[in-house]
Amino acid sequence: MSTAEQLRHPIESGVPDPFPFMHPVLKKNYGAWVWHDRPRPGVLRHVAKNGDEVWTVRAGTQRQMDVFTIRTLCDIADRFAEGYVRFTTRSSIEFMVSAADKVAPLVEALTAAGFPVGGTGNSVTMISHTQGWLHCDIPGTDASGVVKSMMDMLHAEFVAEEMPNRVHITTSCCQINCGGQGDISINVQYTKPPKINHDLVAKVCERPAVVARCPVAAIRPAMVDGKPSLEVDEQKCVCCGACYPPCPPMQINGADSTKIAVWVGGKHSNARSKPAFHKLVVANLPNNPPRWPEVAEVVRTILATYKANAKDYERIGEWIERIGWPRFFELTGFAFTRHHLDTWTGARKTMNMSAHVRF
Numbered sequence: 001m002s003t004a005e006q007l008r009h010p011i012e013s014g015v016p017d018p019f020p021f022m023h024p025v026l027k028k029n030y031g032a033w034v035w036h037d038r039p040r041p042g043v044l045r046h047v048a049k050n051g052d053e054v055w056t057v058r059a060g061t062q063r064q065m066d067v068f069t070i071r072t073l074c075d076i077a078d079r080f081a082e083g084y085v086r087f088t089t090r091s092s093i094e095f096m097v098s099a100a101d102k103v104a105p106l107v108e109a110l111t112a113a114g115f116p117v118g119g120t121g122n123s124v125t126m127i128s129h130t131q132g133w134l135h136c137d138i139p140g141t142d143a144s145g146v147v148k149s150m151m152d153m154l155h156a157e158f159v160a161e162e163m164p165n166r167v168h169i170t171t172s173c174c175q176i177n178c179g180g181q182g183d184i185s186i187n188v189q190y191t192k193p194p195k196i197n198h199d200l201v202a203k204v205c206e207r208p209a210v211v212a213r214c215p216v217a218a219i220r221p222a223m224v225d226g227k228p229s230l231e232v233d234e235q236k237c238v239c240c241g242a243c244y245p246p247c248p249p250m251q252i253n254g255a256d257s258t259k260i261a262v263w264v265g266g267k268h269s270n271a272r273s274k275p276a277f278h279k280l281v282v283a284n285l286p287n288n289p290p291r292w293p294e295v296a297e298v299v300r301t302i303l304a305t306y307k308a309n310a311k312d313y314e315r316i317g318e319w320i321e322r323i324g325w326p327r328f329f330e331l332t333g334f335a336f337t338r339h340h341l342d343t344w345t346g347a348r349k350t351m352n353m354s355a356h357v358r359f
């Protein structure tokens with residue numbers, strides 16, 4: 001073998017080939033599945049053209065996992081599930097077995113180890129969150145903490161299928177909201193423009209990088225007390241927080257300027273109705289770790305009202321479209337305030353549409 005052949009070339013993009021890791025029954029019947037059902041919450045049965053069956057057991061995880069937890073899950077897979085697992089996009093783990101009598105012991109082992117079995121059908125599925133402090137440099141709070149407290153509260157709705165339709169909850173740690181749209185979305189909002197510590201800017205900031213990062217071109221270089229610094233046009237600033245990572249002296253993160261907003265009615269799927277952006281319902285909730293009780297109360301109210309009033313198979317956004325937003329605010333008891341009106345027209349002429357650095 002030549003040296004060139006021995007070198008392992010990195011794969012720069014794309015996912016690995018899934019077939020070497022696939023359960024043999026799934027591999028054998030790839031593209032040949034005829035129907036499926038859900039014998040109980042958290043369990044799916046798929047039947048192939050040739051009569052082969054496979055049972056999938058879905059369990060919730062804590063999303064950000066340590067090595068001990070992954071080893072525990074793999075041990076369960078080896079002892080109770082024929083050694084095959086996969087993770088869903090919402091970080092649920094799925095175990096596949098090829099015989100019906102293996103399902104109950106697997107469910108029992110997962111439950112005993114603290115992993116709830118559920119998240120299928122009309123349940124509140126695993127809550128997704130953005131990267132938070134683990135990988136991103138903008139967060140106003142750690143989205144995974146909000147998610148953990150929500151999941152504890154919603155455990156009963158995860159292991160049952162009692163909602164009118166599935167409920168996807170997402171949490172984002174800034175308004176850039178890289179997590180996407182959700183039936184209920186919990187987003188951190190910065191409420192004030194950054195305060196600049198001018199003594200530090202010249203020492204630690206790359207000023208062109210900060211200026212380029214602002215999405216509305218609100219930052220300009222400026223001389224302050226004879227030193228090179230920056231200034232912010234507060235009329236333009238949309239309080240996104242994007243300038244903080246390249247320039248930490250642009251302080252935007254504080255108890256008085258970091259709040260949580262709850263949005264509803266977003267969805268990515270095309271089923272029955274078009275994909276939709278979620279819309280603001282409650283703003284300015286305190287960013288109150290470690291359990292965020294004010295946010296939990298709002299989410300609990302939305303879910304209880306939806307469960308009691310929506311028709312079967314209506315997603316939250318579809319239900320609100322049918323009854324109208326005024327009725328939604330009446331039913332939930334939330335106040336309709338000026339924060340619900342999107343009156344900002346500045347984007348038409350100031351949105352930073354290119355990567356050019358402006359001075």
Ligand code: SF4
Binds near residue numbers: 136173
């Ligand atoms: S939501 Fe904002 S802060 Fe959180 S990971 Fe995404 S971009 Fe970063």
Ligand code: SF4
Binds near residue numbers: 219
């Ligand atoms: S990056 Fe965001 S927070 Fe910073 S000045 Fe621009 S709009 Fe305001």
